[in-house]
Amino acid sequence: MPLHQASTRVWDTRRTEKKRRLEQVRAVADGKVLPTDKITAILEALILPGDRVVLEGNNQKQADFLSRMLAKVSPQKIHDLHMIMPSVSLPEHLDLFEQGIARKLDFAFSGSQSLRISQLLEDGQLEIGAIHTYIELYARLFVDLVPNVALIAGFKADRKGNLYTGASTEDTPALVEATAFKDGIVIAQVNELVDDETDLPRVDIPGSWVDFVVVADRPFFIEPLFTRDPRLIKPVHVLMAMMAIKGIYAKHQVQSLNHGIGFNTAAIELLLPTYGERLGLKGKICRHWTLNPHPTLIPAIESGWVETVHCFGGELGMEEYIRARPDIFFTGADGSMRSNRAFCQLAGQYAVDMFIGSTLQIDGLANSSTVTRGRLSGFGGAPNMGHDPHGRRHATPAWLDMIEEPDPMLPGRKLVVQMVETYQAGAKPSFVEKLEAVDVGKGAGMPLAPVMIYGQDVTHVLTEEGIAYLYRARSMEERRAMVAAVAGITDIGLGVDAKRVADLRRRELVVYPEDMGIRRSDASRSLLAAGNIADLVEWSGGLYQPPAKFRSW
Amino acid sequence: MPLHQASTRVWDTRRTEKKRRLEQVRAVADGKVLPTDKITAILEALILPGDRVVLEGNNQKQADFLSRMLAKVSPQKIHDLHMIMPSVSLPEHLDLFEQGIARKLDFAFSGSQSLRISQLLEDGQLEIGAIHTYIELYARLFVDLVPNVALIAGFKADRKGNLYTGASTEDTPALVEATAFKDGIVIAQVNELVDDETDLPRVDIPGSWVDFVVVADRPFFIEPLFTRDPRLIKPVHVLMAMMAIKGIYAKHQVQSLNHGIGFNTAAIELLLPTYGERLGLKGKICRHWTLNPHPTLIPAIESGWVETVHCFGGELGMEEYIRARPDIFFTGADGSMRSNRAFCQLAGQYAVDMFIGSTLQIDGLANSSTVTRGRLSGFGGAPNMGHDPHGRRHATPAWLDMIEEPDPMLPGRKLVVQMVETYQAGAKPSFVEKLEAVDVGKGAGMPLAPVMIYGQDVTHVLTEEGIAYLYRARSMEERRAMVAAVAGITDIGLGVDAKRVADLRRRELVVYPEDMGIRRSDASRSLLAAGNIADLVEWSGGLYQPPAKFRSW
Structure with a gap:
């Protein structure tokens, strides 16, 4: 039997290296709190060339201050970073590559930056590891893409690093867990620092997982990506929604579901209290939902169609409505929503019918x-x-x-x-x-x-054909x-x-519609439970507070 | 356009009901701390007939005190519970059904109780919702199986409910999140209560997610389910392991993987430092692992085959070894392992080759x-x-x-x-x-x-044929x-x-073996890097401390 040869290997290189880096900034930090105006120099001390850096870019919540500050580091000092980003959504995310600070990108979604990614790739300034689904990317953080540093965003923190993410908890728990428990460095930007845990609405991420917090120069960027104005729903969407409800939802008894974003599915949401009601389907279909808090779901909720909604993230303007509907949404003891993209993706994968x-x-x-x-x-x-x-x-x-x-x-x-x-x-x-x-x-x-x-x-x-x-x-x-x-x-x-x-x-x-007893001429916008954003506000009893760009009054 | 009719519905029934129940036990509780000797009466106040109750039964960590105490409640007061349990592993889990306290069961794994479940089902004392995979069951907690109460287990808690789960964090985060953020009641049994957060090694679950902690009458039950004694590996396992390494791992360049539990896969783990080394495969295969900390993986780790291991749960005896190998395992700042079944299942699903x-x-x-x-x-x-x-x-x-x-x-x-x-x-x-x-x-x-x-x-x-x-x-x-x-x-x-x-x-x-240049006569136990548990201890430099039942010395 082979004998064991005593290993001379050092087994805590990551831990030692983390300790060394933290030591570099001890003088400038106030415990776990970093000074806002020195953050670029601090990032230069905490990050090394070639590091795997997770940068929180979600659908709704952006560590935008940290990404802007990272884009200011010296490419002589920090280069060849391997960026891991659920969503590449801000110009500065790609500035990192243009300036030679970062080289490799693993991501899940790009949206508005998709053209520029293609361009940088073509120009040889960016190398793509792979394009993932969200949970596939989180999964790799625990396997072959273990991060060295995570730059994340929250609403509030206390001096011990306890974090209140706000309604858009989103990807934060997954990103932080993979980093914190593999001796990586977790830095959270927050809109507000409080002294003590009792000053936080609740704790979304325990302070012992967070190395540093820094107050951002301005509140993190957030965008209402999941709001669809009912005014833009066309009769053809209504027709398709009628077919969906009768020919799919009712036919197969779809009780739990995920809706993608778009005017088609918004039309379905707005047809439940009218067309769906007329078909006698309330309580029989669409009881459990996994989706962002779409404002167009409000009429269905108010008229008693919806039992539960679990969300990937939040949606601007829906905060007070959600707070007032805790039987439906997942909320904390403080009343604000707790979303979680990892669990919602799991739910959408494993627990829903459609x-x-x-x-x-x-x-x-x-x-x-x-x-x-x-x-x-x-x-x-x-x-x-x-x-x-x-x-x-x-x-x-x-x-x-x-x-x-x-x-x-x-x-x-x-x-x-x-x-x-x-x-x-x-x-x-x-x-x-x-x-x-x-x-x-x-x-x-x-x-x-x-x-x-x-x-x-x-x-x-x-x-629209069938x-x-x-x-x-x-x-x-x-x-x-x-x-x-x-x-x-x-x-x-x-x-x-x-x-x-x-x-x-x-x-x-x-x-075809006629095979289902649906007349194309019946597919009128008048079937929509809400014809515009103001109607949604009315349905919500004034609780839904749409962002300015959706207001026409 | 249809007008909204003002809803008279109450939207916070769960929150109100939770408040009412908490009020019932306020007098007997010391803040969040419940008295050990009154817990059955307290459960009778906090739980109602028909409730959905999550009972933490994992592979390694059991809320066994709480399940024993729940089995003592009066079936006149509490009955028809709908139990949700990842793993049904202790006799008292099924006593609940025999005594008429519980009626319906949704679970993922039963193991040693599998015969009795069949019997209870046949006798009409138990009704099965469904049998799930682990993450499928977690997923439903956020959709159509939202819990009213979660009974969970941790190592230590402070008086604010902050929880240190120990190395077997396992299912706890998923079970608690679904309950805490839908106005359910979370009760944690712990082995030890400390005064303050600073007395905890780290925080695995924030106190603001936990309603009550109670010190168990004895430490929670834990079993070394994933330890396989190399003595019981037969030559046929060695033969199959050789074929696996040459005909699958090397052929397809399998770099990340999950091993199920058994002597077959234990043989593979023990052949990497010998047979795998001889084939020149080190660094080319088996670099990233998602699995429980199998002791039979020690030789491969010590000889430099393994870069990372993420775990579903812990394994008795491996604590100190893991603590000394933070470059390999996921550990907290305190040094002990952080496992997480939800993320490890995600990793095993999405991030590994095999x-x-x-x-x-x-x-x-x-x-x-x-x-x-x-x-x-x-x-x-x-x-x-x-x-x-x-x-x-x-x-x-x-x-x-x-x-x-x-x-x-x-x-x-x-x-x-x-x-x-x-x-x-x-x-x-x-x-x-x-x-x-x-x-x-x-x-x-x-x-x-x-x-x-x-x-x-x-x-x-x-x-063994091919x-x-x-x-x-x-x-x-x-x-x-x-x-x-x-x-x-x-x-x-x-x-x-x-x-x-x-x-x-x-x-x-x-x-067949001969097609791969493997001679059946070469498949000898002498190829195993460790022939027994004592060898594993030696490989680990004495860090692995096997439970008594595995010691023959």
């Missing part, structure tokens, strides 16, 4: 992507919510309803619904032979095309014909003949 | 289950780790290696390896025509058979033949003829 969302491009087999030419927009959460988790084992009526043959060895399926108009604005067809993502992937040197949701996971495609029940397709050829049958006058849609469509409708593999 | 585990029964298409006649053992984490998450988007060499055709629209795959001897102890074949789980499921009135891992997700089956590379099968018929080719002299194995096997081997769809 994901429904829009897309930009979809091919003949229902593969889809929002990555289009020149835009590396990333994935966010959709590929996670929008796939069938084979590790799920509990049964619900909707999940079981996806089984086509009576066989105890066949599992149920999550409903994954793609809801898309056959044409985008600008007369650009949504249905295409080949996703632009294929060429974007090639151009960016990605090993695979950045597909958002794979066709194999899509159970339904819904357009619904294709793809889970019932018995072959790829049939699947393709079903997609074509709802693809309208796009090239894909013209690829199926009238006789085949008639047969698909006869067999109820595809249904 | 899951490898054993099973009890596997059918001709590689569907498998550990649920056998009369035993509702549950799922634990395997179905989650053991499936291909379609929501993954980042590429690794192993993941890409599962793609058989060059097509940018084809995603990679997670490696899911089932490692099983063709016969179990007692000459019971592992390969069967029909899983016993099918009849168990029917008998228990489950809508589907309790399948652990579906064959569609299995990429490799490894037996490896079947199932991801390469081009039809169900070929898949079946490949499984049969490694199923030995079981009925399944006898269902394929020699000519077909020769063809499968020629095409390298199936390999």
Whole structure:
């Protein structure tokens, strides 16, 4: 038997190095509190070239002060950083690369910075590790992307580092845990410093996980990304929403669900108290939700449709409404919301019957992507919510309803619904032979095309033409014909003949509005429970306080 | 447009009810601290009939004091509880049902109580909601199984409720978050109460999430479930481990992985510093791990194979070893491990190349289950780790290696390896025509058979006969033949003829040891880096302190 040879290895290099770095700033720090005006020099002491640095950029909450200050460090001192960012959403996030401070980027979503990422990549100033879904990125923090430093954001902190994140807790717990428990350095920017824990509304992150707090020069940046003004909902959205409610939600008894963001799903939310009520569906569908606090959900909540809502993050303007509805939302003892993107993504993956969302491009087999030419927009959460988790084992009526043959060895399926108009604005067809993502992937040197949701996971495609029940397709050829049958006058849609469509409708593999007893002429905006933002405010009893840009009064 | 009708609904029933219940025990409580000797009466005041009660039963950490005290409440006062338990592992967990205190059970794993659950179910004393994977169960806490009360366990608490869970943080954060932020009541049993936060090693759960702490009558129950004595590893395990290392790990460059528990995978861990070293694989495979701190991993860690290990929970005896290896394990500033089952399950699902585990029964298409006649053992984490998450988007060499055709629209795959001897102890074949789980499921009135891992997700089956590379099968018929080719002299194995096997081997769809240059006679126990527990202690430099039952000296 081989004998053990005494190891001479040192096993606490990270801990020793952390101690060394903390020592560097001890003189300038007041305990855990860092001076706002010296933060750039402090970052130069706490960060080393080549470090993996997590920078909190979420959908709603941005460590924007820390990212601006990081962009000011000397590239001679700090360079080749490997940035890990859930969301790349601010210009300074990319300034880091332009200035040579950072080199490699692992991220999940980019949004408004997607064009510039493509450009920097092309210019060789940025190297992409990978583009992830949110929880996939968090997962790697515990495996092969362990961070050296995390720069995060909260509302308030006390002098011991206890953190109140506010309603947008979002990604913070995941980012901090991976860093704090692997001898990384956690620095939190806050809007306000208080002396003692008793001055905090509650503790979202324990002080013993946080090394430093710093008061930002101004409150962190936050944007109302999930507000859709009902004024912009068109009759075609109403039509599609009616089909969704009758032909999918009611048909399969969808009780728990996630709505993506968009006017299509906003229309569904606003049709529940009217059209849904008329169909007698209250209490039978849409009882449990995992989504951001969409203002368009207010009428459904007020009229008693909604039992619970768990949120990824917050939404500007919804704070007081949520505070007044603790039976529905998850809130702390202080009354403000507690969101948590990791758990909400888990819930959306494992605990809900259905994901429904829009897309930009979809091919003949229902593969889809929002990555289009020149835009590396990333994935966010959709590929996670929008796939069938084979590790799920509990049964619900909707999940079981996806089984086509009576066989105890066949599992149920999550409903994954793609809801898309056959044409985008600008007369650009949504249905295409080949996703632009294929060429974007090639151009960016990605090993695979950045597909958002794979066709194999899509159970339904819904357009203004009708619904294709793809889970019932018995072959790829049939699947393709079903997609074509709802693809309208796009090239894909013209690829199926009238006789085949008639047969698909006869067999109820595809249904058109008239097959469901829905008259296109009934699809009127007057069915919406709220026609504009002011109506939503009224529904909320004045509790919803929309940001200025949504006010027309 | 419909006008909003002012709602008369009360929106804070949970909050009000919580306040009312807390008021009931105010007189007997000392702030947040409950008296140990009055806890049964207190539970009768804090819990109501029909409540959803989370009871922390993990793999390693049990809220056993609270469960014993709950079993003493009067069934006249408290009945029809809906228990939510990750792991049903102690007799008193089921006493609750026998005594009429609880009625419905949602759980993930049962283990030693699996026989009795079946019996209670048959006798109509227990109703099963569903059997889940761990993270699926956590997910539902945020959706349709929101708890009223959570009974949890920690090592130490201060008087403000700040909790130090010890190394087995495990499920606690998920269970507490879902309860605390939906106006549920959180009660923590601890081994020790300290006055102040500064007397705690660290804070794992903030006090503002915890309503009450109570010092248990004795330290919580903990069991070394993940320790495998190398003495019990047989030459056949060594042979299978050699095949795994050469024919799977090295072939596909598996860099991050999860090992299930068992002598098969323990053999692999112990072969890395010997056989793996000889093949020149150090630094090329097995760098990042998600698993409990298996003592059999010590030699691989000591000889420099392992870069990181993130753990679901702790393991008795490994505390000091982990404390001395912070570069490898996730530890707090205090030095003790921080585990987290939710994040480790996420990591095992989304961030690792491979899951490898054993099973009890596997059918001709590689569907498998550990649920056998009369035993509702549950799922634990395997179905989650053991499936291909379609929501993954980042590429690794192993993941890409599962793609058989060059097509940018084809995603990679997670490696899911089932490692099983063709016969179990007692000459019971592992390969069967029909899983016993099918009849168990029917008998228990489950809508589907309790399948652990579906064959569609299995990429490799490894037996003492050889490896079947199932991801390469081009039809169900070929898949079946490949499984049969490694199923030995079981009925399944006898269902394929020699000519077909020769063809499968020629095409390298199936390999036998000799095809890989492995001689069966070389598979000797002498290859194990440690032959017994004492060797592991020696490898660890005396840091590993095995529980008494594993000591033979």
